[in-house]
Amino acid sequence: MSDLEGKVVIITGVGRPRGVGRAAALRYAEKGAKLVLADLGSSDNAIGDIEGTSPDLDRVAAEVADAGGDAIAVAIDVSKEADVKRLIEQAVDKYGRIDSMVANAAILAGKGDPLDISLETFMRIQEVNVAGVFLCLRESVRQMRAQGGGGSIVTVGSRASRRGDANIAAYSASKFSVLGLTQSFAMAYAKDGIRINCVCPGAVDTEMYVRQTNDFAAREGVDFETAKKQMGDVIPLGRLTSGDDVAKAIIWFTSDETSHVTGQAFNVNGGSWMN
Numbered sequence: 001m002s003d004l005e006g007k008v009v010i011i012t013g014v015g016r017p018r019g020v021g022r023a024a025a026l027r028y029a030e031k032g033a034k035l036v037l038a039d040l041g042s043s044d045n046a047i048g049d050i051e052g053t054s055p056d057l058d059r060v061a062a063e064v065a066d067a068g069g070d071a072i073a074v075a076i077d078v079s080k081e082a083d084v085k086r087l088i089e090q091a092v093d094k095y096g097r098i099d100s101m102v103a104n105a106a107i108l109a110g111k112g113d114p115l116d117i118s119l120e121t122f123m124r125i126q127e128v129n130v131a132g133v134f135l136c137l138r139e140s141v142r143q144m145r146a147q148g149g150g151g152s153i154v155t156v157g158s159r160a161s162r163r164g165d166a167n168i169a170a171y172s173a174s175k176f177s178v179l180g181l182t183q184s185f186a187m188a189y190a191k192d193g194i195r196i197n198c199v200c201p202g203a204v205d206t207e208m209y210v211r212q213t214n215d216f217a218a219r220e221g222v223d224f225e226t227a228k229k230q231m232g233d234v235i236p237l238g239r240l241t242s243g244d245d246v247a248k249a250i251i252w253f254t255s256d257e258t259s260h261v262t263g264q265a266f267n268v269n270g271g272s273w274m275n
């Protein structure tokens with residue numbers, strides 16, 4: 001029996017078909033976890049020059065149920081305090097406690113010359129990627145401390161948590177912050193038996209990465225699939241990372257296999273950089 005059997009796991013950002021969140025939800029379901037799945041649940045949330053997303057929260061929840069999993073779906077915006085509080089409340093109402101939180105939701109926007117990033121775009125990226133993770137950490141730690149018995153939280157960083165990039169300055173700032181929050185919360189609540197680690201993916205072949213692939217295809221004059229292959233060829237393990245590759249690392253960090261690990265950042269990138 002998996003040590004995740006019966007554990008209550010909240011995952012944010014599950015609503016996209018190839019995304020990390022959905023892959024994690026399906027893997028946790030396989031292991032018998034009870035899931036609380038969160039995403040925007042709306043297709044009209046464009047702000048400034050940030051594209052609206054098209055999350056399909058209910059479809060993913062139905063997929064988990066079809067696979068025999070136990071799950072509820074909660075539509076929230078992770079950057080809103082009341083929404084994140086409601087997420088925890090609904091999880092506790094349904095399952096009585098929470099054992100893990102996977103703070104995965106994020107937006108990639110403001111790409112290109114840093115001088116062209118509007119303040120509105122910069123701030124929205126920090127609201128979702130930094131304040132969203134902060135709220136998920138704070139509210140889940142409050143609940144875990146109140147119920148006792150510890151817990152495990154995974155944040156999702158990026159290569160951009162470790163190294164600046166000329167084309168994604170605002171996103172990189174937000175992902176460095178995710179690491180700062182991870183280490184600070186890990187230090188503060190280790191005494192409560194709450195472990196907090198960060199998974200840092202490289203180039204993951206999800207909807208978030210489609211535009212990068214399209215840009216590369218246009219630059220090289222090749223089609224989308226060829227672009228993906230060429231981008232994968234330069235990664236030492238020979239392909240782009242999949243959502244499922246990242247999901248497996250997330251699961252590992254919430255399992256007993258990492259019972260003495262906290263405050264760490266772990267790259268899942270096919271070896272494309274090493275630190």
Ligand SMILES: NC(=O)c1ccc[n+]([C@@H]2O[C@H](COP(=O)([O-])OP(=O)(O)OC[C@H]3O[C@@H](n4cnc5c(N)ncnc54)[C@H](O)[C@@H]3O)[C@@H](O)[C@H]2O)c1
Binds near residue numbers: 018021107
């Ligand atoms: N795709 C990559 O190449 C890559 C690389 C490094 C890190 N990451 C990180 O991995 C994680 C998952 O990314 P992905 O590639 O699966 O992206 P994705 O865009 O497929 O999924 C992100 C999900 O977050 C949701 N979301 C966005 N804003 C939200 C909000 N305010 N409230 C609630 N939900 C919200 C979206 O609707 C979407 O379903 C993110 O933290 C991302 O930054 C991705």
